[in-house]
Amino acid sequence: MKYPKGSRHHKSSTKQPNYKQPTQFGNRGMTLEKELNETNKFYLETNQAVIHKKPTPIQVVQVDYPKRSAAVIKEAYYQQPSTTDYNGIYKGKYIDFEAKQTNNKTSLPFSNIHEHQVQHMRKVEEHGGISFFIIRFKALSETFFLPIRQFIKVWDQQFEGNRKSLPYQFIKENGHIIPFTLQKKVDYLTIIDRVYFNGGDKDESRSQKP
Amino acid sequence: MKYPKGSRHHKSSTKQPNYKQPTQFGNRGMTLEKELNETNKFYLETNQAVIHKKPTPIQVVQVDYPKRSAAVIKEAYYQQPSTTDYNGIYKGKYIDFEAKQTNNKTSLPFSNIHEHQVQHMRKVEEHGGISFFIIRFKALSETFFLPIRQFIKVWDQQFEGNRKSLPYQFIKENGHIIPFTLQKKVDYLTIIDRVYFNGGDKDESRSQKP
Incomplete structure (x- = not known):
């Protein structure tokens, strides 16, 4: 039983929302997303950090307003996020990241990452925030933390x-394996502590401007 | 409550998405929201800050996946946001705020603000972020910046x-009038400079990295 609190309260509907397939895209990353949500909840409850997943952007086209009950959206479409999935605050620092997982064993395809997201993450770093990717290789059961400034070294080359x-080997050499514990299934704050607060083992990851 | 587009059998999708009335709640604050989005866009384009509105949370119940076209959400409901509407980064600081407007001339009713949002904002401040309300009195054409620590002085009393x-008079005495300019219709960074950065830097040409 991995998710003891997995059942959620549903308002005014006997039908079970299909959380496992909320979007075409989201589906691919659901396990990682669940584990991140759980980890963030633990961080919040233990007062370590305030980090949330942003809602999926949805373009609403048609809404019914039945009398005496909640508005029902009858037609809507998933939109591409303009920023990243997660943000918040940790030790006074702005945190902003994107999570991706892949079945591929040798690289993370760029197909599911958008230039405007990368631009956003660059800007966050410029402004003194901590921005990174969390990348899971499912087949290898490995989850990495890759700072945005490492990521863009490869990202920018695609335009040439x-x-x-993004090759697995590059991620392994320039990123950091994220430890797994029962309460913190994707314990990325450990990496942030090491890399950004205590002078990490990979100095080039530091991103703080004076 | 008036929902002009609430007619029942509004079938078919040549219809433009109704950006002006995405939610029951949002409708009340739409002018302020638009002005904030514009202001944030200006801040972003001039590289002053990276602050975005979060998407409205929507609980998706039923989705169709037509072949060769985008997933269509057929049944969904607006959810109550668990945090605030806006967050981002400014001068290395985490920024997190909620915007409310009212037709009332003497106070801002609490009816549209939720305890979990206030809790979230408290936590943000505890962790070193800058958290506040932007409150517009439409009838008075005045928009205020009220830090969360001021807000909770009155908020907490309701439980007794x-x-x-929240009385207008309290807001006026403990908040800050937000200036309006053509490009920055709700120029709240000016207030943040004054209140949190001790006068702020007048240097508009902050270093812009490539």
Whole structure:
């Protein structure tokens, strides 16, 4: 039983929302997303950090307003997020990240990452925030923390006609394995502590401007 | 309550998405929201801050996946936000706020503010972020910046049986009038400079990295 609190309260509907397939895209990353939500909840409850997943942006086209009951959205579409999925605050620092997982064993394809998201993450770092990717290789059961400034070294090359994916080897060499514990299934704050607050083992990850 | 687009059998999708009335709640504050979005866009384009409105949380119940076209949400409901509407980063600081407007001339009713939002804002401040309300009195054409620590002085009293609204007079005495300019219709960073950065830097040409 992995998620003891997994059942949620549903307002005014006997039908079970299909949390496992909320979007075409989200579906691919659901396990990681669940574990991150759980971890963030633990961080919040233990007062370590205030970090939340943003709602999925949805373009609403048609809404019914039945009398004496809640508005019902009858037609809507998933939109592409303009920023990242997660943000919040940790030790006074602004935290902003995107989580991706892949079945691929040798690289993370760029197909599911958008330039405006990367631009957003660059800007966050410029303004003194901590921005990074959390990348899970499902087949290898490994989850990495990769600072945005490492990520863009490969990302920017694609525009010069180079590969359209992030090699596993690059991530391994420039990122940090995120530890797993029962309460903190994706314990990325441990990495932030090491890399940004205590002078990490990979100095190039530091991003703080004076 | 008036929902002009609430007619029942509004079938079919040549219809423009109704950006002006995405939610029951949002409708009340739409002018302020638009002005804030514009202001945030200006802050972003001039590289002063990276602050975005979060998407409205929507609980998706039923989705169709037509072949060769985008997923269509057929049944969904607006959810209550668990945090605030806006967050981001400014001068290295985490920014987190909620915007409310009222037609009332003497107070802001608490009816549209939720305890979990206030808790969230308290926590943000505890962790070193800057958290506040932006409150517009439409009839008076005045928009105020009220730090969360001021807000909770009145908020907490309601649980002792006191009033369930924030008096205009209190806001005026403990908040800050937000200036309006053509490009920055709700120029709250000016207030943050003054209140949190001791006068702020007048240097508008902050270093812009490539």
